[in-house]
Amino acid sequence: MANDKLFNGLPWIEPRAVYVHIPFCAHRCGYCDFAIAVGRDAEMEQYLEALEAEAARVIVPRPVATWYVGGGTPSLLPAPLLARLGTILNRWFPLIAGGEATLEANPESFDHEKASLLREIGFNRVSIGVQSFSQVALDALDRPHQAEAAAQAVKVARDSGLNVSIDLIFGAPGQDLPAWNRDIELAVALAPDHVSAYGLTYEKGTPLERRRRSGLVLPVCDDTEHAMFGLVMEKLPALGYQHYEISNYSRPGMESRHNGVYWANEAYWGLGMGAARYVGGERSVNTRDLSDYLRLALSGAPTARPGERFEGLEAARETLFLNLRRARGADPVEFERRTGRSLQSMLPGLEKVIDARLLEIVPDGTVRLTPEGRFLADTVAGEVLVKAGRDD
Ligand code: SF4
Missing domain, CATH: 3.20.20.70 (Aldolase class I)
Known part of the structure; x- marks a missing residue:
């Protein structure tokens, strides 16, 4: 950037x-x-x-x-x-x-x-x-x-x-x-x-x-x-x-x-009715009701309920899920820097989508959707969010 x-x-x-x-x-x-x-x-x-x-x-x-x-x-x-x-x-x-x-x-x-x-x-x-x-x-x-x-x-x-x-x-x-x-x-x-x-x-x-x-x-x-x-x-x-x-x-x-x-699952500010923000590792979403939003914001009250914090394996799965939306997929160096976990360590649990050739690992360690995987991105996402990094 x-x-x-x-x-x-x-x-x-x-x-x-x-x-x-x-x-x-x-x-x-x-x-x-x-x-x-x-x-x-x-x-x-x-x-x-x-x-x-x-x-x-x-x-x-x-x-x-x-x-x-x-x-x-x-x-x-x-x-x-x-x-x-x-x-x-x-x-x-x-x-x-x-x-x-x-x-x-x-x-x-x-x-x-x-x-x-x-x-x-x-x-x-x-x-x-x-x-x-x-x-x-x-x-x-x-x-x-x-x-x-x-x-x-x-x-x-x-x-x-x-x-x-x-x-x-x-x-x-x-x-x-x-x-x-x-x-x-x-x-x-x-x-x-x-x-x-x-x-x-x-x-x-x-x-x-x-x-x-x-x-x-x-x-x-x-x-x-x-x-x-x-x-x-x-x-x-x-x-x-x-x-x-x-x-x-x-x-x-x-x-x-x-x-x-x-x-890249990086941080962002969000302002306004229904807007989400992701700051300091916490995600929160403002009220979706216009009258509530106006009343809360104009009175100086919080416009969102306390946020959710994603940590550990859950945060790593979320990062992988988001990275896989990009054609270039998840980069091993960027992923480890971002999550503290190796990209390789996220592969156990994903055998089904790898064997079905929806997800591929390229020689430099990048993980990305195959052309067929792009058609079934929701299926891959479901597996990533629930199973990636699990080795049982
Ligand atoms: S109502 Fe139509 S124009 Fe307004 S946000 Fe929805 S899709 Fe867009």
């Missing part, structure tokens, strides 16, 4: 990254189970006050290497409130030279004014929630924007000199392989620096999951979903995007450094 010299502590103890959650959305998309607030825009200003109160309670101003503002829909904040958010970030978490600063934007709430303001604040990257260029898929996902708006949003970001990441979803009801192929091609035609491609999941309690249970929505079959994942894994690298994490592809040097902190 750039300017490492500025940080004295160990990166899994002293955070070098901050996540800020902006929960407001214009409406709830059918598949969404994120911590969001719909129809509460009148509370945006108060929310920013609460963010600052939370920062003031838990930290002293300190430099970081990455900002990531996610949601919700951060681009829904009107320009004056975006400027206020910038003031808060720059005051409490000044970004080091060469740092990475990302804000999530949705096509329908992003324009030239906001894009230039983001640059002035210090942002250098936007992650645009495109999801699909097909109106059929957008309607199935209950997304509020029109297919053409996504391309326009990418152009707006580019014109302002922001780096661009595009989010895509495959496996939407009614989407077939040719439609997904077209989505990939249209995304690449916009020349983004980074693409995230996620398979649709039917999260319990979402409107889409209820529609599926009552037979009103037919999910794509497993074979099609498998083929869709295979297609994006083959196609994006052939078009110049390295597949560096299970769901993420980038032009060389444009990987998300902020998300790299999570996959």
Whole structure:
């Protein structure tokens, strides 16, 4: 990471990254189970006050290497409130030279004014929630924007000199392989620096999951979903995007450094409703209720319950599980430095996924998913979190 010299502590103890959650959305998309607030825009200003109160309670101003503002829909904040958010970030978490600063934007709430303001604040990257260029898929996902708006949003970001990441979803009801192929091609035609491609999941309690249970929505079959994942894994690298994490592809040097902190199981600050933080080896999560968050933060009370501490074998399993999301996998030197355990010592218990050729050990000792293992990453994760390092 750039300017490492500025940080004295160990990166899994002293955070070098901050996540800020902006929960407001214009409406709830059918598949969404994120911590969001719909129809509460009148509370945006108060929310920013609460963010600052939370920062003031838990930290002293300190430099970081990455900002990531996610949601919700951060681009829904009107320009004056975006400027206020910038003031808060720059005051409490000044970004080091060469740092990475990302804000999530949705096509329908992003324009030239906001894009230039983001640059002035210090942002250098936007992650645009495109999801699909097909109106059929957008309607199935209950997304509020029109297919053409996504391309326009990418152009707006580019014109302002922001780096661009595009989010895509495959496996939407009614989407077939040719439609997904077209989505990939249209995304690449916009020349983004980074693409995230996620398979649709039917999260319990979402409107889409209820529609599926009552037979009103037919999910794509497993074979099609498998083929869709295979297609994006083959196609994006052939078009110049390295597949560096299970769901993420980038032009060389444009990987998300902020998300790299999570996959290395390093520390990070988190502010805002529903935000998680991992500081000093303890992970805690803020309340997901907007009224509770405002009340607690503005009264100077803790916004999260006491955190969980991961230590010993449990922490090592968690680190391995996260490292395996990266194409480069778990590095023996990095792993031992991070966990105090050798990577080799984590292999007992994983015979099943190694024998099934889902996990491989390369000659330098690196452990990583095989191409087949990427399709079954959840199966491997289950084994790693429960059995890695066990020698009985
Ligand atoms: S815009 Fe994003 S965060 Fe908001 S409801 Fe839709 S999927 Fe959820």
